[in-house]
Amino acid sequence: MTFLNPAVLIGLLAASIPVIIHLLNLRKLKKIEFSTLAFLKELQKNKIRKIKIKQWLLLALRVLIILFIVMAFARPALRGLSIAGTTSAAKTSAVFILDNSFSMSVLGQNGSYINQAKDIIRKILEQLKEGDEAAVILSSENNQNVNLTSDFNQLINQLNQSELSYIKGDLHKSLTLAAELVNKSKNFNREIYILSDFQKNIFPKDEIKTDLSQLLNENVKIYSFPLSEKKVFNLAIDDLRSANQIFEIDKPVTFNISIGNYSEQNVQNGVISVFVNQKRAAQKSFDVEAGKSVLIDVDAVPDKAGFIDISAEIESDDIEQDNKRFVSLFIPEKISCLIISDDNSSSKFLKLALQTIGQQKLKIDERNSNQIGGTQLKNYEIVFLCSDNLNLPDKFLQYLNEGGSLVIIPPVNVDINKMNNQLKALNLPNVNGFAGKQNDKSLSGQFDKIDFNHPVFLNLFKKEDKKNIESPQINYFLKLSTQGKGSSIITLTDGSAFLSEYKSGKGKIFLFNTAHDLSWSNFPLKTIYAPLLVKSLFYLVQKENQQDNLIAGNPLNFELNRINSTQIRMVKPDSSAEIINVDLGNQKIFDYKNTNLAGFYKIYSNNLLIDNIAVNYDKSESNPVYADENDFNKYLELLNFNGRLITINKDSNPSDAINQARFGSELWRIFLLIAILLAILEMNIARNVRKEIEGISKTN
Structure with missing residues (x-):
C-alpha cells in the first residue's frame, strides 16, 4: 500500500490524545464499607469489570477512528488492485x-x-x-x-x-x-x-x-x-535547384532534381513534372533503384518577368507530402542602370552595347562623378563606373553590401594613382602599371584563357563547338591580377586579368583592365563585345537567393530597406494571409517564424510583391x-x-x-467509511457505559 499524500501521516500523532486523556482520568477510589450493602459487592464487581472492558474498548475505538481519518486524508492506494464501488482512481x-x-x-x-x-x-x-x-x-x-x-x-x-x-x-x-x-x-x-x-x-x-x-x-x-x-513505398524529391545563374524570359532554365527511392523495390519509368507558375512546363521519365537516388536535369522556359514559382512533382505513393519541391526565381521586368563617366569617349561604346537590350527592358541614367552625392544608388540594380574619380566610397560599399552590382571600366585617360585609390577603397587589388601604349598597335596582347564555364558564357553560343572567341588586339591595358581576392574570367597572354569578378557583401563586381575605347583596343568592334556586356549585366543583376534551401520550421527573413510601409502582408502556401507590423526606424531585418507549410511565402508591401520565398521539407522525414x-x-x-x-x-x-x-486505486473512501462506522459504534458503547456508571452511582 502507498500513500499519495504522505505528509498528512504526521497527524497519526493525534491518536495518542485519547490514551493521554484516559490515563489522566484514572484515579483510585476510597473504599467505605456499608454493612447493609455487603450483598451488592459481588454484583458491583462484575459490573465494574464490564465497564472497564468497555472503557478500554472505547479507547481502542477512538484511537482507530483517528488513525483511519488521518490515513484517509493521506490517500492510501493499492497497486494493481481494484475494489469496485468502494475505491477511486489515483x-x-x-x-x-x-x-x-x-x-x-x-x-x-x-x-x-x-x-x-x-x-x-x-x-x-x-x-x-x-x-x-x-x-x-x-x-x-x-x-x-x-x-x-x-x-x-x-x-x-x-x-x-x-x-x-x-x-x-x-x-x-x-x-x-x-x-x-x-x-x-x-x-x-x-x-x-x-x-x-x-x-x-x-x-x-x-x-x-x-x-x-x-x-x-x-x-x-x-x-x-x-x-x-x-513497409512503406516512398519516393521523394530530395532537392530542386536551378543550374543557371542568369534568367531571361523565353530562355530555357535547367533544373537539377534529385529523387530518392526510400523503398525496397526498384522504380522504372517514373515520371517527374516541372511547373512554372502552376502550369506544366516540362516532363521527364526516370529510373531509380531501391534505396538509392538519381539526379536528373529538366529544362523549363519562363514566359514572363517578375517572381516565378517553380515546382517539381512526382506521382503518388505512401507519403504524399514529399512528392513536391519548390524553388523561386526572379527575372527583372525592367533593369535600372547607372553609368558614371566624366567624358563621353569612356562610355560611348558601352551605351551602344547596352541599348541592344531595348528601352522596354533597360532604363539607363548617366551621371558624372561630381553628381554621385545626390544620387540614390539603391534605385539601380547595376552601376557602370567609367571614371577614376570615385567620390563617397562608403556609399558604394553600402550599395554593394545590400546586393548592388558594379562594373568598373578604366576611363580613357586614366590616372593610375587615382585608379589604385579607387580600387583600394573598394577592397580590390591594385594595378601594377601599364602595358603597351595608346594608339600604338606594334605591341598588342590577346585573350589567352577563357572560363567558358562561367554563367556569362552559358547559352552565349548556339553550338558548343563554336566556343572560339576571336581575340581583340589590345595595345594598352592595366597590368592587373586578382591576387586571390577574386577570379579571372578572361586572362591575357601575359597573365593579366582582362575581366575578373569579385564579391563584396551581397553584391558582385566586374573589373575590366582595358578602357572600352579604340585607342586602347579594338575590343568594342568585336562580335563578342555587345553579347558579353549584355550577359554580364543580366548575370550581375540576378540576385542570389540566400534562402533557396529554407527548411520548414526555420525562420525566413527579409530586409526592411526594400519597403516603405509599416505593414506587410504575408501570404502563405495555403493562401491564408497574415498582416505584420514592422518598425522601419529600428528594424533592418524581420524574421518570420510561422513556416510550418511547404510552398511559396509571398511578401507584399502596399499590394506590391516584394519577395517570394520557397520553403521545403526536411528530406530526412521521407526515410x-x-x-x-x-x-x-x-x-x-x-x-x-x-x-x-x-x-x-x-x-x-x-x-x-x-x-x-x-498505480492501483485509492482507498480513502474505505478508510473514511470505516472511521464513520467506528464512530457510530463508539457513540453507542459510550452511551451504554454512561448509563451503567450512573446506575452504580445511584446504588452507592
Whole structure:
C-alpha cells in the first residue's frame, strides 16, 4: 500500500490524545464499607469489570477512528488492485506527445497513423476523472503555451484541429517540455504518452547533454505507442535547384532534381513534372533503384518577368507530402542602370552595347562623378563606373553590401594613382602599371584563357563547338591580377586579368583592365563585345537567393530597406494571409517564424510583391526507417530516465495496458467509511457505559 499524500501521516500523532486523556482520568477510589450493602459487592464487581472492558474498548475505538481519518486524508492506494464501488482512481497528470510530422500520413489498416494516434488519445482522455489533468504536445510545433488542464473537451478540440506539419518533429524538445509539466503536478500518477511512427530521425543526432533525472524520476511512467505497421513505398524529391545563374524570359532554365527511392523495390519509368507558375512546363521519365537516388536535369522556359514559382512533382505513393519541391526565381521586368563617366569617349561604346537590350527592358541614367552625392544608388540594380574619380566610397560599399552590382571600366585617360585609390577603397587589388601604349598597335596582347564555364558564357553560343572567341588586339591595358581576392574570367597572354569578378557583401563586381575605347583596343568592334556586356549585366543583376534551401520550421527573413510601409502582408502556401507590423526606424531585418507549410511565402508591401520565398521539407522525414524499443531505451538512458517505460502494441487495448501498469486505486473512501462506522459504534458503547456508571452511582 502507498500513500499519495504522505505528509498528512504526521497527524497519526493525534491518536495518542485519547490514551493521554484516559490515563489522566484514572484515579483510585476510597473504599467505605456499608454493612447493609455487603450483598451488592459481588454484583458491583462484575459490573465494574464490564465497564472497564468497555472503557478500554472505547479507547481502542477512538484511537482507530483517528488513525483511519488521518490515513484517509493521506490517500492510501493499492497497486494493481481494484475494489469496485468502494475505491477511486489515483489522480493522474497525463501529457500526450503527438508526432504530427508528415511521415504520420501513412495509411495503415485502421486509417492513417496520425488519425490512429488521435483516436488513442481521445479514448484515454475520456477515461480521465475529476481531479485529473492533461496536456497535448505536438512534436512539430513550438508548444510555448502548453499547460496542464482539466478541460478535456478543449484538448479534444485541439486534437481535432491539429494537422500534419512539414516541420520535422523534435522528440527531445517535446519530451523535455512534458517532463517539466508533470514535474509541476501534485498528482501521484505522472504519465507521458508518446504516439509516433518512431522514425529513427526522431532521435537527436547530436550528443545529448540533458540530464532529466530530476524531472523523469521513479514516479514518472512513459507509455510509447509505436504506430508503424507496414513497409512503406516512398519516393521523394530530395532537392530542386536551378543550374543557371542568369534568367531571361523565353530562355530555357535547367533544373537539377534529385529523387530518392526510400523503398525496397526498384522504380522504372517514373515520371517527374516541372511547373512554372502552376502550369506544366516540362516532363521527364526516370529510373531509380531501391534505396538509392538519381539526379536528373529538366529544362523549363519562363514566359514572363517578375517572381516565378517553380515546382517539381512526382506521382503518388505512401507519403504524399514529399512528392513536391519548390524553388523561386526572379527575372527583372525592367533593369535600372547607372553609368558614371566624366567624358563621353569612356562610355560611348558601352551605351551602344547596352541599348541592344531595348528601352522596354533597360532604363539607363548617366551621371558624372561630381553628381554621385545626390544620387540614390539603391534605385539601380547595376552601376557602370567609367571614371577614376570615385567620390563617397562608403556609399558604394553600402550599395554593394545590400546586393548592388558594379562594373568598373578604366576611363580613357586614366590616372593610375587615382585608379589604385579607387580600387583600394573598394577592397580590390591594385594595378601594377601599364602595358603597351595608346594608339600604338606594334605591341598588342590577346585573350589567352577563357572560363567558358562561367554563367556569362552559358547559352552565349548556339553550338558548343563554336566556343572560339576571336581575340581583340589590345595595345594598352592595366597590368592587373586578382591576387586571390577574386577570379579571372578572361586572362591575357601575359597573365593579366582582362575581366575578373569579385564579391563584396551581397553584391558582385566586374573589373575590366582595358578602357572600352579604340585607342586602347579594338575590343568594342568585336562580335563578342555587345553579347558579353549584355550577359554580364543580366548575370550581375540576378540576385542570389540566400534562402533557396529554407527548411520548414526555420525562420525566413527579409530586409526592411526594400519597403516603405509599416505593414506587410504575408501570404502563405495555403493562401491564408497574415498582416505584420514592422518598425522601419529600428528594424533592418524581420524574421518570420510561422513556416510550418511547404510552398511559396509571398511578401507584399502596399499590394506590391516584394519577395517570394520557397520553403521545403526536411528530406530526412521521407526515410521510413523505424526505431525499435532498444533504440528508445538507449535514448532514455542518455537522459538518465529513472521511471518506467511501457511499450503498448497498437493492437492491444490501451486502457487495459495502462490500468495494469498504473498505480492501483485509492482507498480513502474505505478508510473514511470505516472511521464513520467506528464512530457510530463508539457513540453507542459510550452511551451504554454512561448509563451503567450512573446506575452504580445511584446504588452507592
